[in-house]
Amino acid sequence: MERGRWLPAAAAALATLVIAACGGSASPSQTGGGATAPGVTSNAIQIGTTNAETGVVSASASLTQAGAQAVFAQVNASGGIYGRKIQQTVLDDAYTAPKAVANVRTFMSKPVFAVFGGYGTVPAEAIVPILQQAKIPYLFPYQGNPYPGDRYLFLVMPVYRDQTVTVIENALKRYGKGTVYALVGKTADTAQTVQEAIQATQKAGGTWLGYDQVSQGTTDYTPYVLRMKQMHPDFLFVSTDPTDCARYVTAVVAQGALPAKRILGLQTMADETFINAVPETADDMLYAPGPNAPASSQQAKQCIQIINKYAPGTRITMETLWGCGTAQLFVYALKKAGPNLTRDGLVKTLQAMHDASAASVFTPISYSSDNNVGERTMYEFTSKNKQLVSIGTMPVVSSSAA
Amino acid sequence: MGLLGSAAISGVAAGFVYGMLAFSIVLLFKATGIPNFTQGNIATFGTFVAYLLAVRSGLPLGLAIPLGFLATGALGVVIYLGGILPRGEAGTLNLAIRTLAVYLLLFAVMNLFWGVGQPFAFPHFLPGTAVAVGGVRVSLISLLTVGVAVVLAVAFWLVYNHTTTGLLLRGIADRPEVARLLGADTRRLSALAWLLAGLVAVVVGLLTVPAALLSTDMMDNFLLYAFTAALLGGMTSLPGAFVGGVVVGVVSNVVTAFRGQEFSILAIFALLIVTLLVRPNGIFGHDVVERL
Numbered sequence: 255m256e257r258g259r260w261l262p263a264a265a266a267a268l269a270t271l272v273i274a275a276c277g278g279s280a281s282p283s284q285t286g287g288g289a290t291a292p293g294v295t296s297n298a299i300q301i302g303t304t305n306a307e308t309g310v311v312s313a314s315a316s317l318t319q320a321g322a323q324a325v326f327a328q329v330n331a332s333g334g335i336y337g338r339k340i341q342q343t344v345l346d347d348a349y350t351a352p353k354a355v356a357n358v359r360t361f362m363s364k365p366v367f368a369v370f371g372g373y374g375t376v377p378a379e380a381i382v383p384i385l386q387q388a389k390i391p392y393l394f395p396y397q398g399n400p401y402p403g404d405r406y407l408f409l410v411m412p413v414y415r416d417q418t419v420t421v422i423e424n425a426l427k428r429y430g431k432g433t434v435y436a437l438v439g440k441t442a443d444t445a446q447t448v449q450e451a452i453q454a455t456q457k458a459g460g461t462w463l464g465y466d467q468v469s470q471g472t473t474d475y476t477p478y479v480l481r482m483k484q485m486h487p488d489f490l491f492v493s494t495d496p497t498d499c500a501r502y503v504t505a506v507v508a509q510g511a512l513p514a515k516r517i518l519g520l521q522t523m524a525d526e527t528f529i530n531a532v533p534e535t536a537d538d539m540l541y542a543p544g545p546n547a548p549a550s551s552q553q554a555k556q557c558i559q560i561i562n563k564y565a566p567g568t569r570i571t572m573e574t575l576w577g578c579g580t581a582q583l584f585v586y587a588l589k590k591a592g593p594n595l596t597r598d599g600l601v602k603t604l605q606a607m608h609d610a611s612a613a614s615v616f617t618p619i620s621y622s623s624d625n626n627v628g629e630r631t632m633y634e635f636t637s638k639n640k641q642l643v644s645i646g647t648m649p650v651v652s653s654s655a656a
Numbered sequence: 657m658g659l660l661g662s663a664a665i666s667g668v669a670a671g672f673v674y675g676m677l678a679f680s681i682v683l684l685f686k687a688t689g690i691p692n693f694t695q696g697n698i699a700t701f702g703t704f705v706a707y708l709l710a711v712r713s714g715l716p717l718g719l720a721i722p723l724g725f726l727a728t729g730a731l732g733v734v735i736y737l738g739g740i741l742p743r744g745e746a747g748t749l750n751l752a753i754r755t756l757a758v759y760l761l762l763f764a765v766m767n768l769f770w771g772v773g774q775p776f777a778f779p780h781f782l783p784g785t786a787v788a789v790g791g792v793r794v795s796l797i798s799l800l801t802v803g804v805a806v807v808l809a810v811a812f813w814l815v816y817n818h819t820t821t822g823l824l825l826r827g828i829a830d831r832p833e834v835a836r837l838l839g840a841d842t843r844r845l846s847a848l849a850w851l852l853a854g855l856v857a858v859v860v861g862l863l864t865v866p867a868a869l870l871s872t873d874m875m876d877n878f879l880l881y882a883f884t885a886a887l888l889g890g891m892t893s894l895p896g897a898f899v900g901g902v903v904v905g906v907v908s909n910v911v912t913a914f915r916g917q918e919f920s921i922l923a924i925f926a927l928l929i930v931t932l933l934v935r936p937n938g939i940f941g942h943d944v945v946e947r948l
Contacts, residue, residue: 308764308767308768309767310873312767312771313767313771313772313773313774316772317772466916467916467917469917469918472877472917473670473674473868473877473878473881473908474666474670474867474905474908474909474912476663476666476669476670476792476909477663477666477667477909477910477912477913478912478913480659480662480663480792480913481659481913484659497774497775497869497871500775500869501775501867501868504866504867504869505867508786508795508867509792509793510786510793526773527773527774527775530773530776530777531776531869532777533777569772569773571773
């Protein structure tokens with residue numbers, strides 16, 4: 255063979271081998287899929303989860319993971335998705351940004367097809383830009399910060415600003431107009447959230463009295479309660495992490511400073527842990543949106559059965575059901591994406607979802623090319639006798655529209 | 657009464673809690689010369705044991721709480737025997753860092769086994785009644801905290817100043833070699849100090865838990881304020897720990913009520929720095945003899 259003709263042929267053959275090894279050009283069989291994307295082989299879909307398995311939020315975070323794991327175990331037991339089993343690698347980030355980033359680097363070198371789940375705003379904030387740049391889908395973390403324009407990030411629960419506007423407007427509608435005072439946790443988004451809350455109060459015909467801003471782990475909430483008490487609000491809006499929410503409400507009860515109408519909160523308040531921790535006197539005073547149905551509801555039955563079968567002994571809470579719901583949503587999207595699974599294909603499948611009943615614990619899910627938040631309605635919660643009570647659903651009000 | 661008075665009164669109530677934890681730190685420091693960073697988590701441990709026995713095992717609270725004391729006293733001794741006694745001559749800095757390591761270890765273990773579903777509401781062991789003082793409702797637990805603080809301060813002052821054991825405890829911290837030469841059993845006395853510190857820690861935990869709610873990190877922020885209180889009081893003065901606690905509590909709550917938390921932290925640590933500049937050994941402290 256002439257030298258000039260042999261070299262291009264060898265290079266082409268080598269390139270074909272490299273591409274095949276990387277999984278770039280293999281075609282799926284009719285019943286199953288081949289290696290169609292990074293992290294996808296003919297018999298497995300590798301996904302990564304960076305989760306707070308230890309640290310301050312580990313109790314809740316581990317429950318979301320337990321719920322998801324039960325669903326993946328069920329799917330794998332029934333043969334997987336187009337013959338591929340879901341193989342989830344869970345790494346602990348202890349609710350810290352550096353560990354979350356390190357975990358994501360590990361996932362990228364593995365590689366994984368997508369990053370799934372995880373708990374809290376701190377790890378999410380750190381890894382969103384990395385995953386966006388690497389064009390790796392990041393699906394359904396339990397967090398409520400907005401990331402508009404991120405094509406690869408998909409959220410389920412409405413962002414905190416929208417939840418704030420939604421709960422204030424709905425509360426003033428349901429319980430009558432009145433005055434609102436707030437205690438908000440300090441985050442990068444606090445100023446914007448407060449601004450939205452003020453506008454929502456005024457739009458609903460209420461009067462904004464003011465707010466206090468706190469950092470996590472305050473030892474004594476009494477000074478804040480004394481300030482609030484002087485205002486005699488009808489509604490008290492509390493937005494900080496669940497433990498501090500409970501401590502603040504406990505201090506409110508201790509000072510006999512309950513608001514005239516209701517204590518309002520975000521999804522952190524629609525949670526058994528919070529309800530169990532606050533004194534009885536605050537019971538029946540709470541009003542908050544929740545991202546999923548509670549354990550006592552009909553909608554939760556399917557998830558409870560799966561969890562009891564595949565993760566026996568796991569406590570069934572709002573978080574466990576959230577984990578189950580997000581995993582079901584992921585499985586639903588994988589099925590819809592078809593056997594020729596690619597990252598872009600999954601993104602397009604999700605973006606095409608419109609009012610999809612993909613998980614029984616969630617309200618219908620919709621995404622589009624300019625909307626990466628799935629829920630348009632949230633469950634409406636109050637509590638009675640130390641039990642979370644779902645009293646319906648409320649449409650999510652977009653903060654920019656408030 | 658206006659916000660200033662109300663915030664100050666609430667600060668006194670909070671200050672006694674800081675003071676109580678500071679007291680347990682000083683108690684151990686006086687006897688061993690070690691600033692114990694584990695103290696907050698020892699308090700959490702004892703409170704958790706009492707909670708688990710009462711709520712999950714169904715024991716009456718009257719039995720669960722004493723068992724919590726027993727377990728925590730034992731934990732104090734175990735920490736001493738396992739973490740402090742081996743190569744105990746390594747120096748104060750080394751030993752203090754060991755207590756920091758035990759703090760992290762204890763937190764991780766508690767979080768692993770007891771963290772799911774926290775925070776928990778501890779069963780009521782006192783009526784929820786409160787006394788209105790100047791616009792502030794001072795709960796029965798706050799009044800009890802003040803009472804317990806006074807009793808503990810007097811009791812331990814008497815022990816340290818008027819009993820052989822107390823004098824020996826002070827001796828092994830201040831002049832360990834001399835104490836040994838005089839026949840003091842330093843191991844037994846140090847173990848006793850750790851046991852006592854553990855018992856006082858449970859008192860702190862039980863008095864804190866109604867407001868802080870039971871969680872594995874419930875004492876973390878208290879510990880910072882308690883050390884500040886102990887340093888303000890002088891690290892070796894038992895009444896000084898309470899005075900320091902009340903100063904920290906009042907400054908913290910008043911500044912928080914008017915300027916918010918960031919200013920409050922600023923004010924407390926500015927106060928600490930100024931105090932240590934003016935009185936290097938704190939308000940009631942005396943020169944500490946460093947072990948060589």
